[in-house]
Amino acid sequence: MTDRVDIAIVGGGMVGAALAVALAPLGLRIALIESQAPPASNPSWDERCIALNAASQRIVEGLGLWGDLSADAEPISSTHISERGRFGVARFSAAEADLPALGYNVPLRAIGAAFAASMAQVDGLQLLTPARLEHLQIGDDEAVLGLDLQGEARELRARLVVAADGARSTVRERLGIGADSRDYRQSAIVTAVRPKRAHNGVAYERFLPTGPIALLPKPDDEHGHACSLVWTLPSELAREKLALSDADFIAQAQDAFGERLGTFLALGRRNAHPLERVLSERLSAPRVLLVGNAAQSLHPVAAQGFNLGLRDVATLAEVLAGAGDPGAPALLADYEMRRQRDRARVSDFTDGLVRLFSNAVPGLRGLRHWGLLALDLAPPLRQAVLQQNLGYGSAAPRLARRPA
Numbered sequence: 440m441t442d443r444v445d446i447a448i449v450g451g452g453m454v455g456a457a458l459a460v461a462l463a464p465l466g467l468r469i470a471l472i473e474s475q476a477p478p479a480s481n482p483s484w485d486e487r488c489i490a491l492n493a494a495s496q497r498i499v500e501g502l503g504l505w506g507d508l509s510a511d512a513e514p515i516s517s518t519h520i521s522e523r524g525r526f527g528v529a530r531f532s533a534a535e536a537d538l539p540a541l542g543y544n545v546p547l548r549a550i551g552a553a554f555a556a557s558m559a560q561v562d563g564l565q566l567l568t569p570a571r572l573e574h575l576q577i578g579d580d581e582a583v584l585g586l587d588l589q590g591e592a593r594e595l596r597a598r599l600v601v602a603a604d605g606a607r608s609t610v611r612e613r614l615g616i617g618a619d620s621r622d623y624r625q626s627a628i629v630t631a632v633r634p635k636r637a638h639n640g641v642a643y644e645r646f647l648p649t650g651p652i653a654l655l656p657k658p659d660d661e662h663g664h665a666c667s668l669v670w671t672l673p674s675e676l677a678r679e680k681l682a683l684s685d686a687d688f689i690a691q692a693q694d695a696f697g698e699r700l701g702t703f704l705a706l707g708r709r710n711a712h713p714l715e716r717v718l719s720e721r722l723s724a725p726r727v728l729l730v731g732n733a734a735q736s737l738h739p740v741a742a743q744g745f746n747l748g749l750r751d752v753a754t755l756a757e758v759l760a761g762a763g764d765p766g767a768p769a770l771l772a773d774y775e776m777r778r779q780r781d782r783a784r785v786s787d788f789t790d791g792l793v794r795l796f797s798n799a800v801p802g803l804r805g806l807r808h809w810g811l812l813a814l815d816l817a818p819p820l821r822q823a824v825l826q827q828n829l830g831y832g833s834a835a836p837r838l839a840r841r842p843a
């Protein structure tokens with residue numbers, strides 16, 4: 440069987456799903472190909488919370504999804520960044536950015552449900568799932584995708600293929616597009632904790648010699664206060680912590696984080712994510728574009744990966760609006776040009792943070808101390824870092840812009 444579409448999106452994780460929703464108003468024929476049956480087994484839809492920055496909140500609002508998400512989203516009113524055993528603390532607040540919140544901490548499950556409901560309403564969208572991309576051939580006017588759709592071979596023709604198939608992108612691999620990979624040999628343990636004291640909307644990140652521990656605010660519920668916890672550790676140590684009893688894990692997490700939010704009273708389910716950086720050498724090839732983790736997969740220390748992926752999506756929707764052939768070379772070049780700067784700045788910033796804080800060399804300790812103090816005290820540096828973390832560091836796509 441052969442089908443023809445304008446755009447084939449390979450990968451229906453968070454970024455592929457966001458793209459399918461963002462392209463809905465363009466009236467194109469779109470196929471979304473996802474190898475996992477939705478939603479529980481999809482790697483994107485796990486127990487994590489995602490810190491959406493201010494620009495991403497605007498994008499989600501522009502996609503018409505904020506109404507569904509806002510009830511589950513906890514506003515982040517300020518951040519508090521510190522290093523164990525040091526006085527230097529960097530604080531940022533929504534008030535200084537003149538915004539109601541620096542961002543929002545939202546359960547992935549809620550984001551997944553909102554995207555799924557929205558995709559179900561999109562005319563002209565074919566959801567092919569569970570379906571795997573197996574082969575890819577590129578011609579002058581279209582690409583031919585060989586799929587395994589529930590055990591049956593199927594062929595699909597598309598004028599544009601968008602790779603949203605994650606850090607180990609099959610599209611990238613089939614086309615021989617290289618990627619610069621760095622295994623950090625660290626894993627992030629993700630869970631939830633109930634601290635005794637209210638978080639008051641503060642997102643905490645505390646750097647330790649073994650890696651950062653972050654507590655982000657979640658909505659209170661009938662059982663009390665709640666925070667999501669992301670604890671980055673060398674992978675071997677993370678394995679040991681995963682094997683601890685809940686009581687021992689809570690005690691060790693408390694020791695790592697300190698007493699700022701009082702005693703940790705309860706713990707959620709623990710998951711671990713191995714951490715690597717993968718940067719695709721290119722963002723385009725004839726008839727193909729890369730978005731999200733397929734283009735750049737980052738360490739979560741600065742909570743930027745999905746935020747960057749959403750700006751890929753918003754930019755692509757902008758570039759495709761009113762276009763004739765969605766795979767035309769000029770259009771692909773335009774997308775690649777518009778995304779280069781943002782992606783380079785955010786991935787360099789994130790990687791720089793990981794290196795700076797994961798090194799116990801005495802000189803670097805001093806630099807970290809002065810770096811945190813400078814961040815707290817020097818207005819130009821504060822503004823640069825703040826704008827970047829809000830998602831406004833580079834020319835933002837229209838969907839993400841702040842109202843004038």
Ligand SMILES: Cc1cc2nc3c(=O)[nH]c(=O)nc-3n(C[C@H](O)[C@H](O)[C@H](O)COP(=O)(O)OP(=O)(O)OC[C@H]3O[C@@H](n4cnc5c(N)ncnc54)[C@H](O)[C@@H]3O)c2cc1C
Nearest residue numbers: 450452453454474490572604605731732742743744745746
């Ligand atoms: C611990 C942790 C915390 C994080 N916290 C934040 C945060 O607070 N804020 C933030 O912005 N980001 C955060 N991130 C990053 C964020 O999770 C990722 O950037 C985001 O999930 C990337 O989504 P994606 O859709 O590009 O890729 P993926 O989630 O990897 O999705 C790729 C999809 O493609 C499918 N697929 C793969 N190959 C094929 C194929 N051959 N055929 C069909 N389908 C295929 C897969 O099944 C998958 O569903 C965090 C990451 C981690 C690990």
